[in-house]
Amino acid sequence: MSSPSNASSVPSPTGLRTWLHRGDLAVFRSVAGRHWPGAGPVLPRLSRSADHGLLWFGAAAGMAVLGGSARARRAALRGVVSLAVASAAINTVGKGAVRRERPVLDAVPVIRRLTRQPFTTSFPSGHAASAAAFATGVALESKGWGAAVAPLALAVAASRVYTGVHYPSDVLAGAALGIGAAFALRGVVPTRGQLPAPGRPPAHAPALPGGRGLVVVVNQESGSATATASLVRDSLPLAEVVECAPGELSAELEKAAGRGRALGICGGDGTVNGAAAVAAAHRVPLAVFPGGTLNHFAYDLGIETVDDVCAALAAGDAVRVDLGRFRPGPDGPTGAPGYFLNAFSLGAYPELVRTREHWAPRIGGWPAGVVAALHVLRGDRPLEAELQGERRPLWLLFVGNGLFRRVGPAPGRRHNLADGLLDVRAVHGGRTPGLRLLAAAVAGPLTRSPVHAAVRLRRVRIAGLTPGTPYAYDGEVAHSQKELVIDKLPEVLTVYCPMPV
Template sequence: MHPLRRRVNRHRGIRQIGAGLGTLDREVYEAIAESPSPLLDRFMPRLTAAADHSKLWFAIAAALAATRQPSLQRGAGRGVASLAVTSLVANQIAKRVWKRPRPEWSAVPVLRRSRHMPTSNSLPSGHSASAAAFAVGVGLENAPVGLGMALLAGMVGVSRVATGAHYPGDVLAGFGLGAAIAVAGARIVPPIVEARVPVADPLRIPTIKRPDGAGVVLVINPASGSGTGARVIEEAREALPRMEIVELEKDDDVVEVLSSAAERAEVLAVGGGDGTVAAAAGVALAAERPLAVFPGGTFNHFAKDIGCETVARTVEAIREGSVACVDVLRLNETGTVINTASIGAYPAFVQQREKLEHRIGKPLAGIYSMFHTLRRGKPVRISYDNKVLQTSLFFLGNSSYLPSGFAPSRRLRMDDGLMDVRILETEKRFSTLRIVTSLALGRLVRSPLYHELRVPEFSFRAVDGPTLLAHDGELADELDEATFSVRYRALPVFRPLA
């Protein structure tokens, strides 16, 4: 057959398929429109009206955001963001590209017709696109709730056909558009996937109850946390009247005071920033005393991760004698790390990101802070595992952190026997551009410049001479070499346990 005739026949076949689908689309619409159903007459107009201007989805998003479940709160934000982009694309772009008239709605029962019949082009259905975008956005963060949202979105799509506003094909096109935009958004800002790995139960330590705080010695700096320490003292003294409280003075040697307190204490308690808590953890290990932590610092990362984010929670654990063991890291066999350690410009990166994230959102703040840090941070060459590389961002954490990448924010457990090591390699050609681009596209963890390890021991050597190491919010000495090892479940701490 002649190539021109073959091309003509192919185009004719495509047009015939399109005409057949259009006929089927109209027939399905007419079948639904002409179906007598009191349920459709009463329910569908109300549902489609609720979805006008996305009122239904905004109300659901507000309800999800009001919960205390992080995945639902993230889902609400992602769903609304996906909906906003989809609404813009569907109404300002897609409807102008595909010009399809609205269906003839005279066959639709009067009770079932939409109160405000739209006059814009019919393809795609904007209501359906927004519904799918919101449902998929929520589902990316919380699958069970996302399934419920998908069922509701499907009903909204049916309501657009039942009320005479759209053909079924318009609804399907809207669903596809909204879902595609939500999924594309997940490539730019990946959802947080909760780790579901088999783990052992917490190791509980039998401890007597201390309803009035007898035997507890609390060492605390009243000036810590911009005055938070003074409030902690007041609350703790009222809740545990027999607890001894030692207030640190400006010129006190913290380790010396903690060691003295541990000698006469049955329970060593501490209030202050994470650096002070790390010092107390080292003393408690040496004295073989359980540790109680009051959130008296600015960020209180360790206290939050063991469930003692408030004074009341710590008091409850002491009163009930609720103690479990957590891991700590030993640095060169003498230092103690309870949260994180870093070299290079990682502390500056975190500080810059936290300063900006409330203004422009965490994703953009992370991208800008990464670019700023990689350009201005002084790189360090280190040797580890028989390799040498240059890095500006090096992170090491006690136990595994989530999520992957260079925004670790939380630990699901603190007794997994591992440390979390993350390194960005910055010596290769165009490394800054490659890293920032990967971060913007949500692909950093797949970049060959990103290294992530879960190990019980880790050592490195600073190739070009001593480098400054920071840990638990404090600057340590300059070190030529550093060796970290996990002390598995070595530290008993008071913490609420379900």
């Protein structure tokens, strides 16, 4: 039997809570009674600006627009989603678990107090949770952007004690929950750094420090290509940079491939597609500078910035890549085959591309994409075609150059661009195209269902098409003959690419 002295040495739960509350209150009063030079006009406004996450949504928008890279956009998106996860946890569980009253404001100077006092319980701090979740989510994707937003997150968390709406422990608990939410999200949706490096069969390519021997062709009308071209000139002073209009692109690529040791291209996926075909035909390595609205091929190779390409050029680091092929090509049976680096598709997607391009010059790229999606989902008639000898109605036929993998709900990404395989996915016809396309979007690769099928093949034959049926390849739209044959040219293309460290 324990002695009375031993029993009294262990604090009861009630005593522990009392001790913690006294400590909390002491720190709170110390903050309230101290003069903080410069904080008076800043922290209360900062605290109000973070209401409902508005400060963080604005920061994310700024990062996405001004960041100028896919990494910045990913960081912004991860920060916002982390904030949403933390906010959901706080509002559904946290606030109801501990019904702690807000601090008494007597000790807080009137000038610091918020005009509108919160009416929810005090523990934990939702503002601190949102700030910590956003900053942590951003940092997990981009250390640079994380360092930029961390001071702002700390200031918002501190403002909640400074304005008297939370005890210090409320803020610490909220911050811990926010950080936990960001890491929990990373467990479901890995960051780009967590994903395995793509399969990269190494290739021989000449080292071109400073860009010596490199001719870069720039499509003036591709996304951010003109701004990227300026960075290329600064980073590779020995390279020759040629800017041209889309109508001159093919001729300039042929000239550049004939006079340089390597061919450079600056533009989006459609522009890179044309350069890849020329580089493969001339057997010269290709340097891809992402400068379009979408840069799927470059990003799948780990190329996100001009610096990535410059490092690969200086070291002579390159990989071999498969080139998808379809016959007949855009010029008909008598013309050259068509090629694709990313994907070939029939059905809903070509219509989406065509509608988006029609509206983009008038209302902008993103709104045009929304209009195009709504237009496609209203479609009432699937495509009729014979696929691998079996005739069937199809809402969508997708043929990817390499297997597109997905981790959780994250967008698809290829881990191997030289696997020799085609990722073939079909959405079967029916009365509900919207639901069927959505089911195909969330289904994993290589699955079968009543509405969706996915297989890996080396060759695809599509017959029984109505002449003039639109198809899309790397974002470009053309029109088919009665039959199409799709296959691959394995490892025919050499691309400069930074090696994983």
